[in-house]
Amino acid sequence: EVQLLESGGGLVQPGGSLRLSCAASGFTFSSSAMSWVRQPPGKGLEWVSAISGSGSSTYDADSVKGRFTISRDNSKNTLYLQMNTLRAEDTAVYFCAKEILGAAFDTWGQGTLVTVST
């Protein structure tokens, strides 16, 4: 069974840092591009960052550019999101998602909540 399991969310103060992890299983992780997508409470979906299967290419939304870094360890089948200089508007549930042909996301994790507040 294809599965994604996020971890690392929690409460952090504005200006702080947090690293999210996403453990993958049931598919050839190194062959799949992956993304992080977030959803603020009660709002819609926002794509955050993407990374190629090899990890050689990464892409970020303007809202997080220069603050968030996506990476992966294919030997551990794990995706990461390093989040620095966090702001209140970064408060959201963060999902990791597996990309398929057509740049669609066919598998999603259950999400991890990040709350940025004093």
Place this chain on the structure above:
Amino acid sequence: EIVLTQSPGTLSLSPGERATLSCRASRSVSSSYSSWYQQKPGQAPRLLIYGASSRATGIPDRFSGSGSGTDFTLTISRLEPEDFAVYYCQQYDSSPPLYIFGQGTKLEIK
């Protein structure tokens, strides 16, 4: 940057009825990169349609997608109770690489 506008914002229908959800792009886009998702409260999104009209694995055939250029449509032929949820369209823009979501359409029971 492409902006996706979904309409209506809320759609009130009864089980057994037909639902038509719209997604309009601010400029012409590739249908190869057009997708639709369903999301229920407290759950992750579920992929329904990719490539504008291809159903994802396990998706019932009452769900269909169509469109090209700037206008894309998700149709649910006969609503089942479990279909009431929020639906998002998504598009990929390759220059620069970006994944854009519409704001969502809430499908509620009338």
